[in-house]
Amino acid sequence: MSYLKSEIDLIVVDSIQLLHYKNKNLFLEANNANSADGQKIENELIKSLGGGVYNKVKSLFSDEKYREGVLADLKRRKIECVTFTSADYPEQLKHTPYPPLVLYLRGRRELLSTRMFAVVGSRRTPAAVLEECKRFCSELSEFVTVVSGVADGGDKAAVKGALSTGNVICVLPGGHDTGCFPDVNLFKKVESEGLTVSEFPPTVPVQSFTFTMRNRIIAGLADGVLVVSAGEKSGTMSTVEYATDYNKDVFAFPYNVGVAAGIGCNRLIKSGAFLCDSVDDVLSVLRIERSDRPAEIFEEADGDEAAVLQLLKEQGEMHAEKIAAALNLKLTDVVTACSMLEIKGLVVRTGGNSYAII
Secondary structure, X not given: OOOOHHHHHHHHHHHOOOOOHHHHHHHHHHOOOOOOOHHHHHHHHHHHHOHHHHHHHHHHHHXXXXXXXXXXXXXXXXXXXXXXXXXXXXXXXXXXXXOOOEEEEEXXXXXXXXXXXXXXXXXXXXXXXXXXXXXHHHHHOOOOEEEEOOOOOHHHHHHHHHOOOOOEEEEOOOOOOOOOOOOHHHHXXXXXXXEEEEOOOOOOOOOOOHHHHHHHHHHHHOOEEEEEXXXXXXXXXXXXXXXXXXXXXXXXXXXXXXXXXXXXXXXXXXOOOEEOOOHHXXXXXXXXXXXXOOHHHHHHOOHHHHHHHHHHHHXXXXXXXXXXXXXXXXXXXXXXXXXXXXXXXXXXEXXXXXXXXX
């Protein structure tokens, strides 16, 4: 992987843990030959950091062996970088407060240039909701890239579902090589089929505050955020707070009264979040139109199933009795065909004996 000098400067300064976010930007400005205020900023940094620290940082930044070593280590770890000055740095993230100077990646870098939507949930998500989240994200990932975290529960279900297409991004709360993903096998699958992203160099450990930092990136990348589960004091809500600050749309799964894992979701809906019980709820708000299913999908059905599927493709939602009349089939045969198509994930029951193509 080759980088421009401006990208290398960002990668190198980001590797120096003696500097915090704001000071990294100031340091780069101070060492920019074209900066009119470079000397003034340098003097301010020396005053705030101390001359010894500043000189050490400047020495590392200028040391060609150190610079080469940083890039060589990233290459050895099979990590690519997208910097704030890179052409494919995500535009939405760029316009948030404190955008990361560097995004460290493993996997399909091109996913950063796609339309993204976040799906998050608490660790304590009911089993039935986990399955619904997986199904939901599998379908949603056909239209957008699903962005989530790495925790067990709702995040993990979202990731598993979206892996059906590979259109999935996991944002990490620490460096790639610090064991911050609880399910190692799933982590490796995301790295090979989707994309893992961190704002931290690969050996920076997870700390309590880095989860909140990570959540701002999830919200910043996405067009909107769906919360599939959230208790009364769920950490998931920090992602929602960032999304609200960034003027992103917020969605939530509805829950029955008294379900602890859904208290936060119901509260969000009361506060104006979109109630979400189908992928179409998200697509309509994002102004994404469903395109026709690829022709090859109909190869999964034959006989009565193929005839029913083709009719639903043309007509949309239909009651089983109307399908039977239109195709001159027995009602029992239509119900059997629809049931098989539902199992195959090609149609969905919309209420009573009505069906619609997915």
